[in-house]
Amino acid sequence: MKKIRIGSGAGYAGDRLEPALELIEKGHIDYISFECLAERTIAIAQKAKLADPSKGYNGLLEHRMDKVLPLAHKHKVKVITNMGAANPQSAADLVSRMAEEKGLKGLKVAAVYGDDVTDKLDKYKDTIVWETGKPLAELDGIISANVYMGIDGILEALKNGADIIITGRVSDPALFLAPLVYEFGWDLNNYELLGKGTLIGHLLECGGQATGGYYAEPGKKDVERPWELGFPIAEVSEDGDCIITKVEGSGGVVNKDTLIEQLLYEIHDPSSYLTPDCIADFSKVTFTQKDKDIVEVKGATGREKTDTLKVSIGYKDCFIGEGEISYAGPGCLERAKLAAEIVEKRLKLTNVKYDELRIDFIGINSIYKNSERKYNTPEEVRLRVAARTKNKSDAAKIGNEVETLYTNGPAGGGGATKSVSEIVSVASILINRTDVEAKVVYKEVQ
Amino acid sequence: MKLWEIAHSRTGDKGNISNVSLIVYDIKDYELIKEKVTADLVKKWFKDIVKGEVVRYELPQLGALNFVMYDALGGGVTRSLALDKHGKSLSSYLLDIEI
Numbered sequence: 001m002k003k004i005r006i007g008s009g010a011g012y013a014g015d016r017l018e019p020a021l022e023l024i025e026k027g028h029i030d031y032i033s034f035e036c037l038a039e040r041t042i043a044i045a046q047k048a049k050l051a052d053p054s055k056g057y058n059g060l061l062e063h064r065m066d067k068v069l070p071l072a073h074k075h076k077v078k079v080i081t082n083m084g085a086a087n088p089q090s091a092a093d094l095v096s097r098m099a100e101e102k103g104l105k106g107l108k109v110a111a112v113y114g115d116d117v118t119d120k121l122d123k124y125k126d127t128i129v130w131e132t133g134k135p136l137a138e139l140d141g142i143i144s145a146n147v148y149m150g151i152d153g154i155l156e157a158l159k160n161g162a163d164i165i166i167t168g169r170v171s172d173p174a175l176f177l178a179p180l181v182y183e184f185g186w187d188l189n190n191y192e193l194l195g196k197g198t199l200i201g202h203l204l205e206c207g208g209q210a211t212g213g214y215y216a217e218p219g220k221k222d223v224e225r226p227w228e229l230g231f232p233i234a235e236v237s238e239d240g241d242c243i244i245t246k247v248e249g250s251g252g253v254v255n256k257d258t259l260i261e262q263l264l265y266e267i268h269d270p271s272s273y274l275t276p277d278c279i280a281d282f283s284k285v286t287f288t289q290k291d292k293d294i295v296e297v298k299g300a301t302g303r304e305k306t307d308t309l310k311v312s313i314g315y316k317d318c319f320i321g322e323g324e325i326s327y328a329g330p331g332c333l334e335r336a337k338l339a340a341e342i343v344e345k346r347l348k349l350t351n352v353k354y355d356e357l358r359i360d361f362i363g364i365n366s367i368y369k370n371s372e373r374k375y376n377t378p379e380e381v382r383l384r385v386a387a388r389t390k391n392k393s394d395a396a397k398i399g400n401e402v403e404t405l406y407t408n409g410p411a412g413g414g415g416a417t418k419s420v421s422e423i424v425s426v427a428s429i430l431i432n433r434t435d436v437e438a439k440v441v442y443k444e445v446q
Numbered sequence: 447m448k449l450w451e452i453a454h455s456r457t458g459d460k461g462n463i464s465n466v467s468l469i470v471y472d473i474k475d476y477e478l479i480k481e482k483v484t485a486d487l488v489k490k491w492f493k494d495i496v497k498g499e500v501v502r503y504e505l506p507q508l509g510a511l512n513f514v515m516y517d518a519l520g521g522g523v524t525r526s527l528a529l530d531k532h533g534k535s536l537s538s539y540l541l542d543i544e545i
Contacts, residue, residue, distance in 0.1 A: 040524055131461060131522060214456065220471075221454060257454065257469065260508050264467035266458030268514045270503055286507055299507075317525055358520075358527035366529045368539045369494040386527040425524040428461070 004183045005235045006176055006200070009034040009068070009081070011207025013041055017064055019208065019231040019250070024071045026247045027233050030183075032072070033175040034064070034081035035205045040426045042169055043314020045086035046144035047424070056087035057094070057166075065095050072164070073104045080154060080175050084166040086144065088113045089441060091166045096443035099164075107445040110162035112153035114439040115169040117311055117431065118145045129313075130428045139427055141316030147431060148310045150276030153438030154178035162442060169312070171275045173201025176234070184238045194278040195302020196240030199285065202273070203244060203262050203297070207231050210244060210262045211293075212252035225251030234297075245294045254295055256287040276309055276433075278302040308430035317425035318355070318388050321395030323402025324362070325409075325416040328380040335410035336361055336383045339402075342409055343385050346401045352394050354387040382415075388423075395420045448544055453479060455537035464496075464518040464533040466540050470509040479511060480504065482545040488513050491543055492536070513540075 007029040009020035013036040023029055036058050049056025058064075061083045072079050084091040092111035099107045125137040132139065146169035155178050157165045167175075177197040180186065186193045203210050210232040212223040223229075230250025236242040244254055263282060267273060271283035284299040323343075327335045340359045347354070360366035362382035364375050385402050389395045399418020406416055449468065452475045458465045468483060470476050485502040492500075498516030505512065519533050520526035530536075 217454065256508075257471070260469050260510055261454070261456040261467060263508070264458070264465065264469075264505075264510060264512045265456055266460055266465065267512065268460075268463070268465060268501075268503075270505060270512060283503075283505065284507065285505075320525075320527065356527060360529060362529070367535045371494050384529060388525060388527060423525055425522065426461070 002184070002238055003235055004031070004180060005029040005233055006179060006204065007032040007233045008204040008207050008210070008231050010036050011205070011209055011213070012036065013038060013058055014060065015207055017067060019229060020064070021067055021071060022247050022250060023231055023233065024068065024075050024077050029077055029233060031078045031080060031179045033204070034079070034083060035172050035175055037082040037085055037169065039312055040314055040424055042085050042146050042312065043144045043424045043426065046314060049086045054090050057085045057091035058083035061091055062094065062098070065098055069095070069099050069104060069164070070102055073107060078163055078165070078179070080165045080179065082167045082170055082175060084111060084113070084168050086116070086168065088166050088168045092441070092443055095164055095166065096445055099445045104445055107164065108162045109164045109166065109443045109445070110157035110160070111441050112157060112165060112167040112170070112438060114153065114437050115146045115149050116144070117147045117436065120431065120435050121145055123435070124429055124431060127429045132427060136429055139313065139315055142313055143316060143424060144314040145311055147436050148276055148312070149436060149438055150174050151178035151181060153440050155182055156438065157440050158182040160440070160442065171277070172205040173198045173275055174277060176201035176204050177277060180236055191278045191302040191304055193240045195280040196300045198273065198275055198278060198280040198302065199282055199297065199300035200234045200236060200242055203259060204232050204234055206262060206265065208252065209265065210258060211246045211254050212258055215258050215261060221257065223251070223253050227251065242297050243290065243294050244297060254293040255289055256295060259287050259295055259297070274306065276305065278305050307433055309433050309436055311429050311431050313427045313429065314424050315427060317423045318390060319392050319395035320386060320388055320421045320423055321398030321419070322384065322386045323399035323416065323418040324382055324384045325402055325405050325413045326380060326382040327410070327412060329412070332381050333361065333364065333378060335412065336381045338410045339383050339405050339413060340385065342405065343401045347397070350397065352397045354389045354394060354398070357385070357387045360384040392420060392422070448542060449479070449483065450541035453541065455540050457532070457534050457537040459519060459523055459532045459534070462517055462519045462522040464515045464536060466513045466515065466537050468511045468513065468540060473509045476506060476509040478545070483511060483543065485513065487543070488515070488540070491540070492518070495536070
């Protein structure tokens with residue numbers, strides 16, 4: 001029976017590169033997919049594209065492709081990635097130029113786009129935004145609007161012989177589901193198979209999170225050589241069942257527990273995982289250890305897709321100003337608390353406007369707020385003050401008031417830092433599927 | 447005993463919603479966590495963090511529960527003032543519950 005092996009080359013935009021190269025060289029894989037586009041990353045990429053129309057793709061694209069292209073060409077591995085971000089066409093131009101310089105004749109690079117729906121928002125002015133509960137028309141400062149597309153564009157590129165496929169916004173599982181549909185000729189109305197393929201995409205899309213990354217707990221959940229973590233491979237059968245494994249001898253671990261953690265990662269109702277291609281049902285999934293680092297996956301299914309697609313709208317939201325300073329030794333917590341009081345009073349006296357202020361004592365309660373919890377006296381503590389403001393100058397004053405604690409605050413404050421961030425947030429609406437059409441362009445290396 | 451002794455966990459985030467899994471090492475302990483670790487208990491445990499409701503999903507064949515916590519991330523990952531904007535470390539605090 002025909003089997004297809006797909007590797008996961010990245011779990012996020014800035015991920016390690018060596019595991020991907022190891023997969024191409026030693027993983028006996030047919031495809032490698034790199035998921036590199038978090039929810040608001042595309043809005044930030046859109047800002048880069050507005051500043052320079054030839055930019056707006058993943059900043060590590062060139063760095064990755066420099067190593068990936070020759071290896072993928074040599075080992076006949078097809079590459080699929082959403083590193084195109086806000087500008088898949090420019091990304092494909094760059095990659096085809098790089099391939100030409102490397103003499104990779106005949107290599108076909110495809111750009112998949114059509115996810116930018118900014119010009120369609122007018123139709124949806126009255127649509128209620130999920131995050132704000134208000135109509136879209138009331139959302140100011142919109143930078144970008146990208147719809148989560150399904151497998152259509154990638155599938156078309158594969159049918160036309162593309163070797164390297166660079167997309168904008170598509171659903172993360174689509175990067176893995178598309179080659180399965182193509183290779184096995186799965187019927188797009190067979191939702192059980194699409195559900196199985198979606199599960200494979202979901203398990204692989206976060207790279208090392210399936211193979212012992214983000215997992216270790218010394219003494220309880222030990223992971224072999226996490227510094228050489230191998231990324232996951234799915235070996236998939238025509239019926240959609242698969243095994244998950246990694247390159248033999250690489251670091252990490254694949255067992256039922258690494259996979260259950262990843263199965264439920266960013267999942268709400270396990271029986272209804274909405275994607276552009278189907279509603280996947282993971283509620284009956286089973287994992288069976290077959291051998292060391294080889295786990296069999298069964299039991300996913302799916303239902304018919306919805307008539308709508310999700311759009312992520314990036315908008316200029318606010319500023320966040322932050323400052324931190326440390327205290328140590330006897331009485332450190334009391335001095336940190338006094339420091340916080342001083343900063344709060346100073347912000348009031350100097351009339352700094354903010355929408356929300358947060359005070360953390362790092363080492364005590366910066367992660368886990370619980371008003372009833374009793375704490376032991378720490379040996380050192382770091383004060384952190386953060387506030388959300390409407391303008392940049394107020395945001396800057398937050399960190400400044402922390403910094404002036406050096407010469408004006410309690411005894412022994414050290415290591416002050418400050419920062420100001422402009423916050424681009426993401427709002428979501430649903431639009432009709434019929435408003436979206438995937439487009440594909442190709443570049444063949446001569 | 448702490449949940450940490452018999453179970454492990456991972457957090458995921460989507461907008462202002464956090465989901466935290468709870469997975470037993472030994473399937474024999476599943477009924478115990480199913481009985482003890484209710485959505486109400488989790489809501490009370492995270493009362494100073496989670497402003498919305500907590501919904502629990504059960505996956506008995508995997509020995510796992512999935513808690514979906516609404517209005518849990520200080521307004522959402524992008525605009526939260528928290529140090530851990532994604533709430534990723536909430537999983538470890540869930541394991542601190544005594545049963």
